[in-house]
Amino acid sequence: MQSLVDTGSPRSLVSQRLAQELNLKIWLLEDQGCLVSASGQPLRLMGKTNVPCNINGLSIGHTFIVVEYIFPNLIVGTDFFIAKPGCH
Numbered sequence: 001m002q003s004l005v006d007t008g009s010p011r012s013l014v015s016q017r018l019a020q021e022l023n024l025k026i027w028l029l030e031d032q033g034c035l036v037s038a039s040g041q042p043l044r045l046m047g048k049t050n051v052p053c054n055i056n057g058l059s060i061g062h063t064f065i066v067v068e069y070i071f072p073n074l075i076v077g078t079d080f081f082i083a084k085p086g087c088h
Helices: 015-020 078-083
Strands: 002-006 014-015 045-055 058-067 074-076
Touching: 014 015, 015 045, 015 058
Parallel strands: 002 074, 014 058
Antiparallel strands: 014 074, 045 058
């Protein structure tokens, strides 16, 4: 699976396709807000999900925003490192 650690992204994102492939439950967003891609195109927000992450044997979960389409399928944003200060 291709993923990207993006220090320019304030939110962690996962594609709807990957969330479905991993059988992750998708919840509605309380605040729809607006996110745009690096190219300036608006992203279609589908909900949020908890993605289990394994970093050097440490298993932790993090809430990712589910978007209709992104490439790569998983983008780890700065919110991950703020919420998990021991993981950088």
